[in-house]
Amino acid sequence: MRLGAIEAGGTKFVVAIGDENGNIIERDAFPTTTPDETVANIFKFFDGKDIEALGLGCFGPIDPDLNSPTYGYITTTPKQGWTNYNIVGAIQEHYPDLPIGFDTDVNGAALGEAYFGAAQGLDSALYLTIGTGVGGGAIVEGNLVHGLLHPEMGHMMLITREDDHYAGKCQYHGTCFEGLAAGPAIEARWGVKGSELAEDHPAWDLEAWYIAQALAIYILTISPKKIILGGGVMHQKQLFPMIHKYLQERLNGYIQKEEITTDKIKDYVVYPGLGDNAGVCGALALAKMAKQR
Numbered sequence: 001m002r003l004g005a006i007e008a009g010g011t012k013f014v015v016a017i018g019d020e021n022g023n024i025i026e027r028d029a030f031p032t033t034t035p036d037e038t039v040a041n042i043f044k045f046f047d048g049k050d051i052e053a054l055g056l057g058c059f060g061p062i063d064p065d066l067n068s069p070t071y072g073y074i075t076t077t078p079k080q081g082w083t084n085y086n087i088v089g090a091i092q093e094h095y096p097d098l099p100i101g102f103d104t105d106v107n108g109a110a111l112g113e114a115y116f117g118a119a120q121g122l123d124s125a126l127y128l129t130i131g132t133g134v135g136g137g138a139i140v141e142g143n144l145v146h147g148l149l150h151p152e153m154g155h156m157m158l159i160t161r162e163d164d165h166y167a168g169k170c171q172y173h174g175t176c177f178e179g180l181a182a183g184p185a186i187e188a189r190w191g192v193k194g195s196e197l198a199e200d201h202p203a204w205d206l207e208a209w210y211i212a213q214a215l216a217i218y219i220l221t222i223s224p225k226k227i228i229l230g231g232g233v234m235h236q237k238q239l240f241p242m243i244h245k246y247l248q249e250r251l252n253g254y255i256q257k258e259e260i261t262t263d264k265i266k267d268y269v270v271y272p273g274l275g276d277n278a279g280v281c282g283a284l285a286l287a288k289m290a291k292q293r
Contacts, residue, residue: 057108
């Protein structure tokens, strides 16, 4: 198959052409500006490329319910200009006969890791992106989790650590996971971007503490067989051993599985097998599903 992929992020869009095996043939990226300008860049890339289906993993919140009158919309996003924007409709109008698969960017990345990456062969996995925001996509019994809307795992309320007096960055919830641990929260708390902090800066111990707290809740709720942590913040690879330690402490022996209680935890909570291609490969998987639907 010759498939199109869009990883639609709040900062940039990545567009690509690939196949059903996750091989990327051609790709490009451009900033997320206004909807009209951004969608025009999508068309500029895909016009004349003869793709058989298109997958769109999109920042949100979105409406992924095929039976909803607002299916294909970006809904209550804080991204200026994009609130209640019908992104699927805009693309479908330009390519009326093209099958389009649509889901959240993190659900797409979870699917990509299950098809082609660190969760291959598993019917259960959790993918989290920790970057500009925090989002999660879950696969349970082989299916992406949807419901009333879609999982918004970044907005789970967390307990703040005693030595952390930061009020939280999230405009809706303050000290939710995203409000305490996303990139903008790190910058607001410490005064510089996370990428400018030293590897041994105390910011990373605090970050690992919050991530581990959230992971413990996800494990107790959906019991994933693999947890994959992506996004810009997780480029700080020194976080992983700290997360593993704090997660074991948080669960305190309650989950008696060697994947958690032993050093096998390093293979249970992992960096994406696809690296920064998890999202775009996930969009290829969404396109494949749309073609077969």
